[in-house]
Amino acid sequence: MSTPRDVEITVGYPALPGLEDRLEKRTVKPAEGDAAPWDATTKFTTIGTDVDRVDGLQKASGRAKYTYDITFPGMLQAMILRAPIAKGKLKGLELDEASRMPGIGAVVALKDLGAKVRFVGDAIAAVAGTTLNHVRDAIEKIRAEYDLEEHNVDYVVATDAPLLSATGQIEEPWAEAAELEAALKEAKVTHEATYRTEVQTHSSLETHGGVARWNGNDLEIWLSTQATFGCRGELAQACKAKGIDVGTVTLHAEFVGGGFGSKFSAGIEGLAVCLLAHAAKVPVKLMLDRFEEHTTTGNRPGCLMQARAGVDADGRIVAWDWRSFGHAGFTGSGGVSVPNYYTADAKKRTAHKDLNIDADPPRPMRAPGHPQGWFGAELFLDELATKAGIDPLQFRLKNDREAIRLDQWRFGAAKFGWDAARARKNEAGARFLTGSGLASARWGNLGGAGRGTPHGITCRIHQDGTVETRSGAQDIGVGTKTMMAIVTAEELGIPVARITAMTGHTTDPSGPASGGSTLTPSIASAVRHAAFLAKQTLVEIVAKHIGVPLSEVHCAGGKVGSGTAQLRWADACKLIGPNPIDERGKRHPNYAEKPFHASQCGAQFAEVKVDTWTGLVEVTRMFGIQDCGLVLAKKQAESQVLGAMIQGVSYALHEQRIMDKRSGRMLNGDFLRYKITGVRDLPRLECHMHSIANGHDSVGAAGLGEPPSVATAAAIGNAVFHAIGVPVRHLPITPDKVLAALASKKG
Amino acid sequence: MKPFTYVVPKSLAEASEAGKQPNTVLKGAGVDLIDRMKERLQTPERIVNLLPLKDELAGVAVEASGELKIGATTTIAQLEQHEALANPALAGLQAAAALTASPQIRNRATVAGNILQFTRCWYVRSEAFHCLHGGRGPTCLAMTGENRYHAVLGWMDCVRVHPSNLAPPLLALDAEYSTRLGDKVRRRKFTDLFPAEPRAQTAEHTLEAGEIVTAIHVPKPAAGTRTAYCESREKLTFDWATTACAVKVVLAGGKIAAASVVLGAVAPVPLPRPKAAALLLGEAPSATLFQKVAEAAYAGASPLAHNDYKLVVGKAIVREALEQATR
């Protein structure tokens, strides 16, 4: 192993079509024993190419086993009794009759007598039995009594909620801010408006839940989670707190049907299934039903947002005042983020207040706080630009301080045909109006090495030429396994088909949660490091075999050897013997040197068609450009962007939790009435992956799960504004709101 | 779901015998029924499956008289794709079938089941709520609760809407239905199938317990007949109509000689609007005329707190249906 050495690399990216190169030299110091960094000059064979999802066939054929599919002989099924009230105390809980019902194996209380009940759906007790029908019968025999208290599930009228006018504008006076107000006074054009969003649920296809099996004191659990190691620790502690003497805990989550931020914790359902299995002494399965999934596993909070701002004669933003109020459930945070790169030179202020209601609290959801904040801010900017007589794109180009996005705006606008789209006029009196809008995206994460134990990866090369790459972290459906296979294939110089990627078993090396778009940037260079070490071992074996000094042997292009003494990969691997090469790579810390781009940028463009008769908005086409450092798995990266756009269309036009105020219960907690975009509602979607060499570790990947979901609803909101000439400031943009906006225009 | 006895009849006679037993329900494809049973909103002791009676109940045929006979257990997809429906006089029925639910559901769900389905009201279809229509509470909860998808017309003490896509065009076409109860066979006008006074405590339809709908008959349309069916929705894929309208016009010499207008999804029953239709008689089609008809179709509407948008949308849909039928 050599000592740390300086390496000169090229960072940045070659010109986007029609624009200029943005390439720079950097000197970085990789850690001892790490692979030399890939950079903008690296010629890749597999990285950045279209590789099919490695587990696609398993998933499409049903051979992929999700937690939902796990079953054991003698396994019991379980359900949770949920509180029917939104607020109060548990006064009485009688479980005996339920536990005597036929087919019942275990009943456990999940709430103590006298404890607070915080929302409809709060967990009270859990029951395990032979079939769900037995369990359901037993649950009906549980007598739970409550002391009722007044509740409120509408954040708009929560204590602390701002005063609203009849048209939904915040009327509360702004707190004093002398300098900002002076800047507003001096501004040439000013604007003020209120925006609002509704609660969106995560709606993962696989609901939360698990299958638990105890072997003496050792717990084995299959869990639908996006944090295998976090949940393992959480469950060990939670079971101990319940008086169980816990030995080891092994957690499996090989396939996970989505999480979107709602599955960081094992939750009450995770604990309940462990307790039931412990009490029943047989394996137990507890998966939430769709209603529980909608109502007890978090959400993207709704919020009220208000902005006032002004521009100077040049169209530059000189003053920016922003406040938001987010619903926080009975606890948690309803935080809202706003873009800060438009207002770098402005006198500015942002303020946020959480509003508590007696409902299921928010959980992080794909770019928490962002889609809602960007919707408000970007629509506000278009209204302001329109007032100032400036085209929205020009307005962005004038005010956006992020150089990479300026390239993206220009490239995206050309690709989308922005100028032509904006110049097209709707015919007077036409029933269908078209319009176009754009919006920006931002995220900031380059991953990390892990706290305490660094993230690790196992790479094994077998004598039959196959390779394993293994992480104990989970693939929640985004394509982590595929990414791992691609990086390994690239490092070893062999086809992806030889590689098996495995995720989700805590018996493999530890890795991060799938959150904050950190998983790929945090493990990609560990995957590479493991492959790099395994390759070195293979090279040593081959060197010995052909009798050539180690330094002269290379492994590339499916061959291992030196000069004319080359072994094909398969032949080289035959030298390994029955025990595979088994190396453990680790994630080294990010280089101390400044990366080329420490965050992620994106821009999206949308075109809509609005039916002025029925108020229905159809998104007809969208284009998105997104960077995420080095694009590793191009197809899967595109799927992330297109998928985020699909989810964004749904958020913009359809999704909203509708609550019955009297009971505090969600009315549309199913997939019939909780409306999610379907195929016929989708626009023609296109995206461009903007690959950037960041130079922050040996791979240079940045996160991608969240950034592309930031801009979509905002771009659609702006397109609707352009089409009908009045803004619809309240998501989702349903027909009733479009018709009300059109009516307001007529006066 | 509670355990029940599953009756698989070998003949219609056997089915109608079984259907007369107490606490027994008839099942088409079960798309609607099983949903409610899973929620334990309906807990029958016996279920009589009608699907095996293919010879007696399934299929579409054009009779010698020119009448179209639709077997009760014909699937929505079979109806939609039947060649007899490729006729401008039946275009409304075909469109209504094609717009229903999703391909999977259309391939399973039966025509009779669609017409006889229970309302979609989110209060009555939830085991957590106790309302009058569900027979478990004193009042209609939607009337004073959340009602964006509820009735704007023709409601009394319950603001549910009738969700069937197929009922409005069948009413517009003056369809009839045949039933069998025990040995009794009857044939009646479609209007008789729905309660004249749709109160909370009246069912969605007027059938007696155990009465089996065996077929639906669409009389031979007069020459020059055209129908159309349009609906408004919140999304294009797999959504329920927020308002719907089926129209029939008979055009003769550029004038409308006969007409009917039936609204769906806005009242507790599919709602014929004869006064609105009468405005069309003797007139030539025009945008102004259609606007007038649309206004008349929604005359006397009483929207609730969250659904006055239905009036604007509903009128647009009446106009659109009339435009399509006269295009």
Ligand SMILES: Cc1cc2nc3c(=O)[nH]c(=O)nc-3n(C[C@H](O)[C@H](O)[C@H](O)COP(=O)(O)OP(=O)(O)OC[C@H]3O[C@@H](n4cnc5c(N)ncnc54)[C@H](O)[C@@H]3O)c2cc1C
């Ligand atoms: C996701 C989804 C979306 C949907 N969207 C739409 C839509 O857009 N438009 C629409 O109209 N519908 C829609 N539906 C409803 C669907 O069309 C009906 O549930 C279906 O048609 C019912 O038919 P079935 O054969 O399954 O009836 P079943 O569920 O078997 O029966 C329904 C009722 O009719 C009775 N019944 C059935 N057949 C007979 C008979 N021959 N004689 C007497 N009584 C009988 C049963 O006793 C029961 O009460 C949707 C349903 C779902 C699940």
